[in-house]
Amino acid sequence: MNAIEYSGPERRNFVRIIYKPSQRAILKIASHEFEVLDVNESGIRFANPSNKTLATFVRGVLVLLNGDHLEIDGKVEWVRNPEVGMSLNFVIPPEAIEKEQRYIILNCD
16 A cells, blocks of 8 residues: 555554645755655655665654754665655654744745
8 A cells, every 4th residue: 555545544653744745854865865755753754766775774864844954763664666664763852843843834835
């Protein structure tokens, strides 16, 4: 099942930020940059349209729309081209998620 098509009850324990195509956070892994489709405190879904090969465990920097940079590391859980789902080895602080939500509400279309 494609993650975009899922319409059942929410299975996540954390609030998820879903980015618009025109305004997305960026995930930097090594020399590659990926557009973030959505993020929550424990995971990231990002686009990989070039189908770049990723290790099972990755480290990178999440650049939020509000300008904050968060170092992340985690595990690639699934790949459904052109999307990748990644679980994080730590929880993004709820304050960082709330700050990004506020920024989107006040500054994005």
